[in-house]
Amino acid sequence: MxxxxxxxxxxxxxxxxxxxxxxxxxxxxxxxxxxxxxxxxxxxxxxxxxxxxxxxxxxxxxxxxxxxxxxxxxxxxxxxxxxxxxxxxKFNPLSYGNRLILLDNLQDPGNLGTIIRSAASFNFDTVILGDTCVDLYNDKVIRASEGMIFNIDVKRCNLINFVQELKDNNYIVYATDVNGGSTLSDTPFDKKMAIIIGSEGSGVSNELKRLIDANIYIPMNKKCESLNAAVAASIIMYEVSKIDYE
Amino acid sequence: MxxxxxxxxxxxxxxxxxxxxxxxxxxxxxxxxxxxxxxxxxxxxxxxxxxxxxxxxxxxxxxxxxxxxxxxxxxxxxxxxxxxxxxxxKFNPLSYGNRLILLDNLQDPGNLGTIIRSAASFNFDTVILGDTCVDLYNDKVIRASEGMIFNIDVKRCNLINFVQELKDNNYIVYATDVNGGSTLSDTPFDKKMAIIIGSEGSGVSNELKRLIDANIYIPMNKKCESLNAAVAASIIMYEVSKIDYE
Structure with a gap:
């Protein structure tokens, strides 16, 4: 040996x-x-x-x-x-499904791994990683995903172009907004959906904001400005996972 | 100067x-x-x-x-x-409210800070920190809490004794169980409630398990064993925050 x-x-x-x-x-x-x-x-x-x-x-x-x-x-x-x-x-899938979570400039490796883990848990089809996000193959991302990086497709691309493509294909594009929008549990999510999660520091970029079809609001105490990005993403995916399409 | x-x-x-x-x-x-x-x-x-x-x-x-x-x-x-x-x-409050989240041997400072942030967001009264948890005053905990460590009471104590005290005072004690229990969104939470979140590696300790009144299950894909501890805690607190008592 x-x-x-x-x-x-x-x-x-x-x-x-x-x-x-x-x-x-x-x-x-x-x-x-x-x-x-x-x-x-x-x-x-x-x-x-x-x-x-x-x-x-x-x-x-x-x-x-x-x-x-x-x-x-x-x-x-x-x-x-x-x-x-x-x-x-590495594996960068070409195709993608109907339930998508899009990450815009997410920087924390723990948050990215955690979102991948939750996306697999709540039956999302594909995680879409904007090209300014933290590297998917960072060891902290992989560890935080608890192996789920191998159980759900993660596609890296330019988000502006990709969201345009989604809209051309009749996806509805959602994002969170701490200032208002429809309450999460009352939001009628479309079957073909893309949910954008913004960066930890500054939320969704202005260029992407123009492409959003609907804002979602997670009700919370006024003394808090926002939730952790991975927590917000997971709560939305949890609510979406309750919806059963025929 | x-x-x-x-x-x-x-x-x-x-x-x-x-x-x-x-x-x-x-x-x-x-x-x-x-x-x-x-x-x-x-x-x-x-x-x-x-x-x-x-x-x-x-x-x-x-x-x-x-x-x-x-x-x-x-x-x-x-x-x-x-x-x-x-x-x-430091501040270790003596009293506590009706909506409690109890953390059993939680080790990751980011998770603790994130749970404190979510607990403040979802109107929980007190975070109860078991005495084997990561130090509340670790700089990573404080940063992850986004300042919410100063907006919600965090009480450190021996969890076994504390849960006994809660039961003597008619609190209902809940915990998550990946193997079953009542589905989270169908769980009739009591007004006086304590939710136990276990450690990242091994869940709720056996000694505490014996004191649990009801298990909660967050429905998820079978390929995933569990959610991140801060995500699970936040989703439960989010569901509880929808309940309006008179």
């Missing part, structure tokens, strides 16, 4: 670059960590190869490299590194 | 200790950063003094120390330090 023990090993140095967005963009690859995430990636056919420590009980039928714990520590982003890291290929 | 410029200044060294939980516990004081938070603390009468950089336009009528930007950088937890830091006194 050959074990890579050198931190200077060329394969390890190459893979470690995937901890930076620049190299993930160039290679279209990214790293994931831990048994649970690797299994989700494997089932979704996005896993390319794995790296494991000698004591890991391997059940995955895929190209495998054994590495020392020191090497694992170098590749890992966790305080307590796990025993397995997976190398995955 | 006297300006503290030395990082070795004894007052600065003392205050900097408040960035560690141990010293916050000893002194019953904590630091907050930025205009918005300081204003909330001031309005709630929890502000003791402030430290500002020379260019800060001070509107607060309170003991003020002027410090150099370098000293501010030492005290700050932010990449881009703000121009004002506030020293606050």
């Amino acid at each position: 050959e074990i890579i023990t050198s931190l200077q090993n060329s394969k390890i140095k190459e893979l470690n670059k995937l901890n930076e967005k620049k190299y993930r963009d160039e290679s279209n690859m990214f790293l994931i960590e831990g048994d649970h995430l690797v299994e989700e990636a494997y089932n979704k056919n996005q896993l390319v190869e794995i790296l494991i420590t000698p004591d890991f009980e391997n059940k995955f039928d895929i190209t495998t490299t054994i590495i020392s714990e020191e090497v694992m520590k170098k590749l890992s982003n966790m305080k307590s590194p796990s025993k397995i890291i997976g190398v995955c290929k | 006297e300006i503290i410029t030395s990082l070795q200044n004894s007052k600065i060294k003392e205050l900097n200790k408040l960035n560690e939980k141990k010293y916050r516990d000893e002194s019953n004081m904590f630091l907050i950063e930025g205009d918005h938070l300081v204003e909330e603390a001031y309005n709630k009468n929890q502000l003791v003094e402030i430290l500002i950089t020379p260019d800060f336009e001070n509107k607060f009528d309170i003991t003020t120390t002027i410090i150099s930007e370098e000293v501010m950088k030492k005290l700050s937890n932010m990449k881009s330090p703000s121009k004002i830091i506030g020293v606050c006194k």
